[in-house]
Amino acid sequence: MSFIVLEDVRRVFHQGRPDELTAVAGVSLSLAAGAVTVLRGPSGSGKTSLLALVGGMARPTSGRITLDGHELTSLPERFLTEVRRRTFGFVFQQFHLVRGLTVLENVMLPATPLGIPRAELARRAAAHLDRLGVGHRAGARVDWLSGGEAQRVAIARALVNNPRVVIADEPTAHLDSKLSLEFLEIVAGLKADGRTVLIASHDPLVFEAGLVDRTITFRDGRVEADTR
Ligand SMILES: Nc1ncnc2c1ncn2[C@@H]1O[C@H](COP(=O)(O)OP(=O)(O)OP(=O)(O)O)[C@@H](O)[C@H]1O
């Protein structure tokens, strides 16, 4: 049942320099397929760093990560990119929307390399935006969105590839409680579809939600508590 496995994973920034910093200090974890897991912990405890490693956006300084029995850690860059595109949907803490493009274009972006016909992709992207209550902003440039709108566009973009794994970093940080509950409904739908969801969050509305299967608390780059 272990879908994503981390073995003694470390991530060190500026290694060997005076400002060396260990963001992830030896984490071993095994995440089940189809489960909703929340990472908690104080600011700077390594949550975002860990999500980046799991999603193949960064490589560990040491340790091993496997996805469905396949090792990610040693994959050449272009294969890692391919796995990342096909497997993961990301909601970044700082959104990372592409300025100058419209909302709809931003949502379509991660799926563009997959060769899905453009009309089909636009339809799918629009459906996700509608579901999140930002369909009316589809043609607007992302530059002018409010924080809450940008967050919802970022969530729609994460879902457009139908990813097996959704990784969301503080997805409710800019949402009011009504929209946060809507986000949780979307997560419930993802879980019902059998997708694996990994969320970093400070928000009690998220980590106390009934649909959460497991809460892992980080401190100083290490797992401090693990509750199922
Ligand atoms: N690119 C980087 N270069 C150097 N240090 C970094 C880098 N990214 C993160 N860090 C450091 O790694 C540590 C962990 O950061 P990380 O962003 O993973 O924490 P976090 O738990 O997500 O915090 P927050 O709750 O504020 O989002 C912090 O001390 C941070 O300053």
Ligand SMILES: [Mg+2]
């Ligand atoms: Mg973070």
